[in-house]
Amino acid sequence: MIRRIGLLVTGLLCVLLSAACVSLPEDGSIRAGSATATGSTDAGFPYDPRPPQPGETPIEIVRHFLDAMLATPTSTVVAKQFLSTTARAEWRPERQMITYQDFETPEGDDEVTLALTNAHHLDAGGRWRGALPEQASTIRFTMTTEGGEWRIGDLPDATIVSDEFFASRYQQVSLHFFDPTGKILVPEPAFVPRGGQLASALVRGLLQGTDPRLRDVAESFIPEGMSLDLSVPVSADGIATISLRGDDGALDADAVEQMAIQFAWTLRQDPAVRRLRILINDTPVALEDAPTVFDVDIGADHDPAEAYAWPDPFALRNGRLVSVAGEVEGRTDGPFGASTLGLRSVAVDLEGTRAVAVSTDGRSLLEAPVERTEGEGARTLVSGATDLLPPAWDHADRIWLVDRSAGGARVSVVIDGTNTPVRVPGISGADVSSYIVSRDGSRLAAVVSTPTGDVVMLSRLAGAGERPRATAAVRISPDTPEPVRINDIAWQSPTRILAVVPVARGISQVSSFPVDGSPATSGVRRAEGVVRQDIVELVASPVADTDVWGVAANGRVHDLRGERGAALPEPGLVSLGYVG
Incomplete structure (x- = not known):
């Protein structure tokens, strides 16, 4: 899978992400590589800061306090x-973390002020909160004296560290919660310290619960108030023991299973963990018809990437629906495959059984079975639209639509045949060129045109009933030194998005970034490079290790994983994409 792409073209070196430069490939593929964040404060080298020295001034105390926050391994003892x-x-x-690029010279005696530059913050659960408000970027330290020496008497409840330290000492993970129906996992990105206590950090993050602002988006089946006994030891044979304290009175058999799935999916990110046991107040938790020690691969049917969805892409060939497996195509025999109905884009549900398609004029949405079904033809779900973009399905068989009307984008969702408008602040009414919806139905991301170029905006989708709601969209694509145009976006994983940008004639840039808009400090393997093609569409899936293709302006399909001799579809396919 592609992970992150670095720019080569002068003037666009930071179009979507800061990344290492690589050579331009001749074959149009992206070169694989690994570009982990580096800094002088390396996670592998201990740093023991100096404690206060006699006679230090207030400003020196504050400066050396900040230096002590960079202790490695992470510690606040000094x-x-x-x-x-x-x-x-x-x-x-532990209540929040503040990161900064640099700071101005501290000033003051009885109160020392410290102005941070390019400061950001994270909450107690390690969730990225974006830029710190300007007023909060000036930190005030009230000074006092003890035993004739200056000490800090009052300060914010926060860990304050440099960007360099944060990049080298913290990694991004996914904490797994459930959607409001309890049917599918919803991964929430969070940052935890690197090092040998990953299992403990993951459990502590999960115990923080869901973001209070997203109560209708994701929920936890771990009872509130649960606390962890010290740490999560992992035995030599890969068994992690989670010892919890708290009130478990609300846990029935179903809730116990879902709680166990949350822990399993979250802890599977620690390569040392293969199985786990959970104890609440020293009593082992057992699943129905299962031992008290269970594998981390339980709950496969709750996979947020829907890994067991139909694996192959679909497309239109000469106006008819076809399935695509590498270079092999198969025409479907349902209404969209058996005849030409005047279609310009198509989307197939996650099971690969039903399809919706947009008419050539962009005004209507039709639905039909993928394969011939007795007595079932194509039916019109929506008519009278202006310019429908390609639709998107989620796991609940909801069909998400964006209509490019004269007044800007109109977002709606079709549930059981009824099309309902959904107001998405930041996306509704904007100039939207493309959008995607996560398979778990919790995120909608859109490419929005602004006076300073295209940006990717993301909204959280709340509610499981007939009238879903959307949170105000926030920008998640990184700042750029100059305006850019984003041709397309696609899911790289349930928590990362791919984007393609033209950087010069015949050259495209493919990049990825996390859904929370945070910097890419996760340290995961990623590819970096550019593509010697005019890529206008991306074909990618949130399922790991699936083909990643780019469709050029001339209709040719290119493999973006750099695999020599990869089987690719013939040119001329329209609306090529995976299910969803």
Whole structure:
């Protein structure tokens, strides 16, 4: 799978992400590589900061306190020595994290002010919160004296570290919760410290629960108030033991199973963990008809990527629906494959059994079975639209639509044949060129044209009933030094998005970024490069290790994983894409 792409073209070196430069391939494929974040504060080298020294001034105390926050392994033991006795007891650095690119020279005596530049923040659960408000970027330290020495008497409840330290010491993971129906997992990105305590960090993150602002988007079956006993030990044979304390009175058999699935899916990101056991107040948790030790691969039918969905793409060939497996095509014999109905785009549900298609004029949406079904033909679901973009399905068989009307984008969803408008602040009314919906039905991302170029905006989709709601969309594509045009976006995983940008005539840039808009400090393997083709469409799936293709302006399909001799479809396919 492609992970992240670096730019080569001068003037666009940071079009979507900062990345290492690579050579331009001759065959149009992306060169695989690994570009992990690096810095002088390397996760593999310990750093033991110096404690306070006699006679230090208030400004020196503050500067050296910030330096002590960069201890490796991560620790606040030395940092607390710069605080007064009272402040040391009251300071809660775990409540948020503040990152900064740099800071101006501290000023003051009784109160030292520190102005951070390019500051961002994360909440107590490690969730990225974006840029720190300008006013909050000036940190104030109230100073006091103890034993004739200056100490910090009052300060924000926050861990304050440099971007370099954050990139080298923290990694992005996914904490797994459930959608409101309890049927599918919803991954939520979060940052945890690197190192040998990954299992413990993952469990602590999960115990923080869901983002309070997203109560109708994702929920946890772990009872509120549960706490972890010290850490999560992992035995030599890969068994992680989660010892919890708290009230488990609300846990019935179904909730126990879903709680176990949350822990299993979250802990499987630690390569040392193969199985787990859960104890609540020293009592082992057992699943129905299962032992108290279970594998981390339980709950496959709740996969947010729907890995067991229909695996092959579909497309239109000469106006008819075909299935595509490499270079092999098969015409479907349902209404869309048996005759030419005047279609310009198509989307197939996750099971590969039903399809919806947009008419050539973009005004109507039709639905039909993929294969011939007795007594079932094509039916019109929507008519009178202006310019429908290609539709999208989610796991609940909801069909998401964006209509490019004269007044801007109109978002709606078809549920059981009824089309219902959905207002998405930041996307509704905007100039939208493409969009995608996650298979778990929790995210809608769209390419929005602005006076300063295209950006990717993302909204969370809430509610499982007949009238879903959407949160205000936020920008998740990185800032760019100059305006760019984004040709297309696609899911690379349930929590990462691919985007393709033209950077010069005949050259395209493919990049990926996380759905929370955070910097790419996850350290995962990724590919970097550019493509010597005018790529106008991306064909990708959130399922790992599936083909990733790019469709050029001339209709030719190119393999973007760099595999020599890969079987590819013949040119001329229209609306090529995986299910969903």
